[in-house]
Amino acid sequence: xSTTRHTRLLIIGSGPAGYTAAVYxxxxxxxxxxxxxxxxxxxxxxxxxxENWPGDTEVQGPDLMVRMEGHARAMGTEIVSxxxxxxxxxxxxxxxxxxxxxxxxxxxxxxxxGARAKWLGLPSEDKFKGxxxxxxxxxxxxxxxxxxxxxxxxGNTAVEEALFLTNFASKVTLIHRRDTLRxxxxxxxxxxxxxxxxxxxxxxxxxxxGTENPQGVEAVRARDVRSGAITEIPCKGVFVAIGxxxxxxxxxxxxxxxxxxxxxxxPGTTRTSIPGVFAAGDLTDHVYRQAVTxxxxxxxxxxxxERFLAAQEVNLQAAE
Ligand code: FAD
Ligand code: NAP
Numbered sequence: 001x002s003t004t005r006h007t008r009l010l011i012i013g014s015g016p017a018g019y020t021a022a023v024y025x026x027x028x029x030x031x032x033x034x035x036x037x038x039x040x041x042x043x044x045x046x047x048x049x050x051e052n053w054p055g056d057t058e059v060q061g062p063d064l065m066v067r068m069e070g071h072a073r074a075m076g077t078e079i080v081s082x083x084x085x086x087x088x089x090x091x092x093x094x095x096x097x098x099x100x101x102x103x104x105x106x107x108x109x110x111x112x113x114g115a116r117a118k119w120l121g122l123p124s125e126d127k128f129k130g131x132x133x134x135x136x137x138x139x140x141x142x143x144x145x146x147x148x149x150x151x152x153x154x155g156n157t158a159v160e161e162a163l164f165l166t167n168f169a170s171k172v173t174l175i176h177r178r179d180t181l182r183x184x185x186x187x188x189x190x191x192x193x194x195x196x197x198x199x200x201x202x203x204x205x206x207x208x209x210g211t212e213n214p215q216g217v218e219a220v221r222a223r224d225v226r227s228g229a230i231t232e233i234p235c236k237g238v239f240v241a242i243g244x245x246x247x248x249x250x251x252x253x254x255x256x257x258x259x260x261x262x263x264x265x266x267p268g269t270t271r272t273s274i275p276g277v278f279a280a281g282d283l284t285d286h287v288y289r290q291a292v293t294x295x296x297x298x299x300x301x302x303x304x305x306e307r308f309l310a311a312q313e314v315n316l317q318a319a320e
Pocket of ligand 1: 012013014015016017018035036037038039040041042043044046047049050051052053082083084085112113114115116157160247250280281282283289290291292294
């Protein structure tokens with residue numbers, strides 16, 4: 001049965017930005033509802049060790065997110081397992097429809113929908129997704145014990161995934177389209193010293209090759225971006241780690257975005273182009289995209305929302 005629920009503040013997303021916003025908003029007595037989405041805990045649930053969360057020399061990503069969820073609940077946030085399928089911020093109260101059939105109305109909303117893995121866009125990649133092609137080493141690495149694996153990308157994610165996959169694989173080939181990595185230096189050092197990892201510079205994947213029955217990957221055809229020459233690399237798994245795109249589809253038509261879909265906020269705030277709509281975390285950030293910066297923006301969004309709601313109330317009282 002469909003129900004409608006009203007809350008002063010709706011938080012969409014359960015990554016570091018959403019949970020931090022929830023902690024602050026709850027402590028401001030706003031009684032927020034937080035909708036978790038398809039990936040409760042966000043991107044950090046797809047990794048293992050996190051070594052740059054202040055206060056923890058090393059913490060497992062999924063553990064950190066369970067703790068953040070617990071923290072938000074303990075402060076009084078109502079956490080709902082649902083996915084927002086549409087959001088109308090053109091009139092107040094704002095209306096969000098959930099996949100569960102619930103409609104949420106709210107006086108202010110914090111968007112913290114983060115980012116999602118990008119894919120290469122090859123038909124052969126699509127064909128073998130879930131059958132050897134993956135974007136999550138922590139989820140799928142275990143299936144490739146003793147096998148040869150290919151990782152594509154040159155950022156922190158690709159380097160982390162390649163290092164993690166050495167726990168299972170006999171060999172990991174890191175294919176990168178340039179000869180310089182974007183990843184942090186400490187990660188680059190670990191990668192380049194690892195005996196199981198072989199970088200293949202200046203290459204991109206032209207095609208994933210495999211069998212139909214059973215469906216599975218056998219190799220990739222890698223193209224030298226300088227000469228066009230093709231090299232076939234045998235492998236059972238292909239991990240695509242070429243970055244993330246902002247999950248802004250709920251609001252892309254109504255809010256100002258920039259740099260390929262990142263929601264634009266007023267500098268130094270989390271205010272978007274519509275009053276009462278705030279955005280935090282990777283959804284707004286094409287530069288830093290870290291757990292700690294997302295959490296920081298979640299805090300800012302809750303404080304901005306609190307001030308917005310307080311001003312609304314003052315205006316209402318004055319009108320009465
Ligand atoms: P996300 O973590 O992306 O969370 C987005 C949330 O929004 C999810 O809960 C999702 O379910 C929800 N959502 C999306 N759409 C909807 C919808 N329609 N309805 C409801 N909910 C929705 N950063 C570090 O600082 N240190 C690290 O070691 C580190 N390691 C990483 C390893 C990997 C493999 C990856 C992919 C990223 C890593 N990062 C790391 C980056 C870090 O994870 C992100 O910067 C951070 O998670 C962004 O937080 P966020 O809250 O903005 O969004
Ligand atoms: P990223 O930093 O944007 O790097 C993406 C990589 O993929 C780049 O090397 C890029 O190549 C390559 N690439 C992009 N499109 C490609 C394509 N079509 N074909 C082939 N290669 C392609 O993304 P990320 O590594 O996912 O990191 C995202 C954010 O999360 C970053 O801010 C990162 O710091 C953060 N993160 C942090 C940690 C950590 O702190 N330990 C771990 C993971 C992620 P070019 O270099 O040539 O552009």
